[in-house]
Amino acid sequence: MEKSIVVAIDVGSTKICTLIAQIEDENSIRILGVGIEPSEGIRKGTVVDIPQAANSIAKSVKKAERTSGLEITNAIVSVAGTHISSINNKATVGVVGGVIDQYDVARVVEAVRAIPIPHNRVIIHLLQRTFSVDGVDGIRSPIGMYGSRLDLEAHIITASASSIENLRQCIMTAEIDVNQWVLNPLADGEAILTDIEKQMGVVVCDIGGGTTGLAIYINGDVWHSNILPVGGGHITNDIAQAFHLPLSQAEEVKKIHGHCIPDFIGDEEYFYCRTFGRDEAAKFSRKELSKIIQMRTQEIFQLVLQEIKRSGYDNLMPAGMVLTGGTSLLPGIDKLASDELHMPVRLAKPENITGMIDQLDSPAFSTSVGLLYWAMMMQETVGGQPKKKDVSDTMDKIKKFARYLLP
Numbered sequence: 001m002e003k004s005i006v007v008a009i010d011v012g013s014t015k016i017c018t019l020i021a022q023i024e025d026e027n028s029i030r031i032l033g034v035g036i037e038p039s040e041g042i043r044k045g046t047v048v049d050i051p052q053a054a055n056s057i058a059k060s061v062k063k064a065e066r067t068s069g070l071e072i073t074n075a076i077v078s079v080a081g082t083h084i085s086s087i088n089n090k091a092t093v094g095v096v097g098g099v100i101d102q103y104d105v106a107r108v109v110e111a112v113r114a115i116p117i118p119h120n121r122v123i124i125h126l127l128q129r130t131f132s133v134d135g136v137d138g139i140r141s142p143i144g145m146y147g148s149r150l151d152l153e154a155h156i157i158t159a160s161a162s163s164i165e166n167l168r169q170c171i172m173t174a175e176i177d178v179n180q181w182v183l184n185p186l187a188d189g190e191a192i193l194t195d196i197e198k199q200m201g202v203v204v205c206d207i208g209g210g211t212t213g214l215a216i217y218i219n220g221d222v223w224h225s226n227i228l229p230v231g232g233g234h235i236t237n238d239i240a241q242a243f244h245l246p247l248s249q250a251e252e253v254k255k256i257h258g259h260c261i262p263d264f265i266g267d268e269e270y271f272y273c274r275t276f277g278r279d280e281a282a283k284f285s286r287k288e289l290s291k292i293i294q295m296r297t298q299e300i301f302q303l304v305l306q307e308i309k310r311s312g313y314d315n316l317m318p319a320g321m322v323l324t325g326g327t328s329l330l331p332g333i334d335k336l337a338s339d340e341l342h343m344p345v346r347l348a349k350p351e352n353i354t355g356m357i358d359q360l361d362s363p364a365f366s367t368s369v370g371l372l373y374w375a376m377m378m379q380e381t382v383g384g385q386p387k388k389k390d391v392s393d394t395m396d397k398i399k400k401f402a403r404y405l406l407p
Contacts, residue, residue, distance in 0.1 A: 008371030013210030031355035033068025045080030054173035083160035185215035187370030192348035202319035207327035224311035232327030260332035320344030326364035
């Protein structure tokens with residue numbers, strides 16, 4: 001059987017990553033091409049300069065094509081930014097004939113997405129939560145059940161229409177068509193979460209350069225999501241302000257000498273770097289650096305905690321938090337997160353990938369790899385052949401179809 005090729009473009013505030021991969025089996029992906037380029041013209045996940053952003057994306061795509069030897073024409077693309085919002089909705093349809101079939105499920109999916117949204121917003125995700133049949137909640141697979149009424153609860157994610165179209169224009173400049181937009185933390189969830197975590201209740205927290213993405217999974221489905229306007233770039237800016245450094249140098253200091261917990265740093269630990277207005281390198285305390293990082297990181301997790309409480313699901317996540325994104329590479333950030341949030345926290349990076357993975361073995365690429373897994377599931381459920389012929393698998397396919405449903 002011919003193996004499928006999938007393509008992902010992760011558009012971030014600090015980097016653009018294009019991946020070309022081959023599906024090996026249902027749990028493994030082989031990376032054929034990688035194109036990583038510094039991100040320009042994008043701030044906090046939103047395009048602010050179309051020519052610059054388009055140029056960065058085109059360079060990333062060309063690098064991936066050169067390393068893979070393949071030419072790509074379409075891709076699945078990440079989306080983030082503070083213009084993202086989400087709501088939960090519920091719809092009801094009557095069942096004709098008494099036995100629920102796929103047609104009834106399709107009708108209730110259409111009904112649940114028929115919500116009034118402003119003309120300047122578009123639906124990018126419709127995620128199934130749970131079915132109810134004649135008032136009986138928590139049903140996962142209603143097909144074949146007897147009933148007169150079918151309810152569906154869904155999580156609906158919308159985005160600014162102008163922000164999406166601006167990003168689409170940048171992608172099209174590289175002669176790439178967008179197959180689907182995928183919210184960053186949802187892509188992360190496909191790459192780093194276990195089925196047990198999703199079932200028990202867990203929150204994905206992706207701290208990127210300009211934004212922090214959250215997705216809460218309960219009973220195997222997404223119940224809440226949001227993008228917060230804070231990220232690792234704020235930490236870098238704090239360091240630059242405190243030590244009078246260029247942003248590029250402050251970023252390097254953060255990566256090399258940074259730590260989230262000052263108590264873990266000795267009083268006599270120092271580092272040297274050249275500041276504005278000085279010819280010779282100045283001496284700085286690592287403990288003072290750590291205090292700066294700690295203060296901003298605590299603020300980020302306090303905002304995360306507020307969002308979790310706002311969702312109303314803060315007591316439904318015994319699996320705690322799975323932390324990823326480039327900023328999660330800061331030493332001590334998992335302990336700090338656990339102390340601030342009062343829940344278990346583990347760090348995660350992409351797994352089950354082979355091929356050109358040297359650059360991808362990092363939490364900074366969880367979204368990039370997660371997009372490939374999302375694309376793989378799209379092929380299985382929309383355009384490709386199902387993995388199994390068992391009738392019991394039907395509901396899983398319908399659930400995934402609802403997940404990928406676009407307006």
